Amino acid sequence: MRKRIQQSTSSPHRCNTAQCSPPRLVSMEELMEAAKGVSNMVLAHEIVVNGGFRIKPAELPEGSLEKTVKEIVHKAFWDCLETQLSEDPPKYDHSIKLVGEIKEALLSFLLPGHTRLRNQITEVLDLDLIRQEAMNGALDICKLAEFIIGMMGTLCAPVRDDEIKKLKDIHEIVPLFRAIFSVLDVMKMDMANFAVSSIRPHLMQQSVEYEREKFQKIFEQQPNSLDFVTEWLQEALDDLATLRCKNPPSPGDAGAATSGPPVLSPVAVQNWAYLKLLKWDHVHRPFPETLLMDHTRFQEMQLELEQLTMTGAVLLVLFNAAGAALSNLPGFADRIKTIIRVLLTGMHLPSFSLSDSLATTGEKICAEVNSCLSQHGFTPFTTEKEIVLKGQIQALANPDNTICKLIDSRIQTFLENYLTSGHQKSFPAVPGGLGPVQREIEEIAVKYVRLVNYNKMVFSPYYDVILSKLLNREESQF
Numbered sequence: 001m002r003k004r005i006q007q008s009t010s011s012p013h014r015c016n017t018a019q020c021s022p023p024r025l026v027s028m029e030e031l032m033e034a035a036k037g038v039s040n041m042v043l044a045h046e047i048v049v050n051g052g053f054r055i056k057p058a059e060l061p062e063g064s065l066e067k068t069v070k071e072i073v074h075k076a077f078w079d080c081l082e083t084q085l086s087e088d089p090p091k092y093d094h095s096i097k098l099v100g101e102i103k104e105a106l107l108s109f110l111l112p113g114h115t116r117l118r119n120q121i122t123e124v125l126d127l128d129l130i131r132q133e134a135m136n137g138a139l140d141i142c143k144l145a146e147f148i149i150g151m152m153g154t155l156c157a158p159v160r161d162d163e164i165k166k167l168k169d170i171h172e173i174v175p176l177f178r179a180i181f182s183v184l185d186v187m188k189m190d191m192a193n194f195a196v197s198s199i200r201p202h203l204m205q206q207s208v209e210y211e212r213e214k215f216q217k218i219f220e221q222q223p224n225s226l227d228f229v230t231e232w233l234q235e236a237l238d239d240l241a242t243l244r245c246k247n248p249p250s251p252g253d254a255g256a257a258t259s260g261p262p263v264l265s266p267v268a269v270q271n272w273a274y275l276k277l278l279k280w281d282h283v284h285r286p287f288p289e290t291l292l293m294d295h296t297r298f299q300e301m302q303l304e305l306e307q308l309t310m311t312g313a314v315l316l317v318l319f320n321a322a323g324a325a326l327s328n329l330p331g332f333a334d335r336i337k338t339i340i341r342v343l344l345t346g347m348h349l350p351s352f353s354l355s356d357s358l359a360t361t362g363e364k365i366c367a368e369v370n371s372c373l374s375q376h377g378f379t380p381f382t383t384e385k386e387i388v389l390k391g392q393i394q395a396l397a398n399p400d401n402t403i404c405k406l407i408d409s410r411i412q413t414f415l416e417n418y419l420t421s422g423h424q425k426s427f428p429a430v431p432g433g434l435g436p437v438q439r440e441i442e443e444i445a446v447k448y449v450r451l452v453n454y455n456k457m458v459f460s461p462y463y464d465v466i467l468s469k470l471l472n473r474e475e476s477q478f
Contacts, residue, residue: 048207049454055192082174092134105184109155157190211458229288236273266467274452290459303348311340312407315436317392333436339364355397362390418445
């Protein structure tokens with residue numbers, strides 16, 4: 001999705017000639033230090049805000065020079081190992097080096113308290129002793145491999161048990177060593193990801209202070225680096241002020257605080273501003289400076305919500321037409337959602353035709369509905385009813401469609417309620433009509449609120465100063 005976003009939208013330039021400072025020559029050391037600082041900050045930010053962050057092995061592009069060279073070198077190494085072991089008597093130079101690498105890998109998985117396991121590994125995989133055994137023709141390489149596999153089974157995560165069992169079925173030495181290193185690489189990834197999940201709570205506060213410190217340095221060098229943030233917050237304040245003018249709370253109305261227009265407070269303005277990011281014009285409007293690292297992330301959520309809005313609208317039309325006969329069938333809604341999701345893939349691209357896609361969606365849904373109704377002993381849709389349903393689905397392509405606006409409004413209401421509920425773990429009640437897409441909405445809400453809350457922790461001092469000025473100016477006008 002991120003690749004599609006980058007291909008289909010152009011990033012607006014933050015600075016124009018009047019805003020940018022004149023260029024300054026910097027040394028290579030300064031440049032490298034800055035690059036390192038930014039890389040560390042982005043990595044720490046990613047770990048904190050992305051609950052699903054995982055370290056993955058690097059995958060070289062298929063057919064690339066790097067991949068070709070790597071495959072050639074690896075094949076040459078394993079062919080050399082096989083040649084050595086096939087000699088009479090066998091040579092174990094390469095094998096002993098591999099055992100040494102395996103030993104270091106196994107030791108790296110141990111915690112400080114694993115004294116017994118450390119002693120076992122050190123004793124059995126004693127390279128000096130192994131060399132002496134090889135020189136005297138007494139080395140039992142299969143026995144060493146058996147010990148290594150057993151130790152890997154002890155140290156690996158339960159999810160790797162099947163891979164460890166497969167190693168025991170390999171009896172040729174060279175394929176076995178290759179498989180052992182492959183599983184060790186996966187175990188290293190598991191260990192790294194375990195470390196990431198362990199440090200995330202401790203990294204949170206440090207990352208907040210680190211990012212704020214880095215931004216403060218930028219702010220001191222370039223005081224206009226909060227211009228777009230100020231515009232963003234001012235626009236949110238103006239929106240709330242307009243809403244209050246249109247719907248002023250009634251005097252003495254006990255429910256005015258919750259059912260009336262949002263109060264003009266710093267928290268309310270910030271929450272409204274963050275909601276506006278889900279409707280942002282990313283092509284023509286510069287993004288607020290304090291959110292640039294999450295620009296693509298907000299853009300992704302916006303596209304997900306647009307697709308989810310359309311999915312929810314199609315489902316609402318369908319279940320209104322089909323009634324309870326289908327809505328209560330287990331698994332039916334998920335099958336329809338899968339069809340819709342596939343047919344709406346790429347709906348943000350310029351080449352995508354929403355009208356054509358919805359026409360196809362109507363055809364597919366009618367076929368699925370009639371098949372399902374027949375299977376469960378219900379009367380299939382008549383031709384007239386199919387035509388009406390297809391027309392209602394295709395009508396959703398109209399930007400002013402009432403059903404789409406209703407679903408969108410209710411999704412925004414749900415996100416707003418979850419955002420204003422603070423750090424409560426339970427979700428607010430899902431508005432009517434969103435039941436079929438509740439799981440997807442809640443998944444997006446979790447990502448969205450985590451991102452917003454983290455951004456608040458980092459940049460609230462700056463937002464508070466700006467909002468204090470804006471709110472004072474707003475009050476002075478009355």
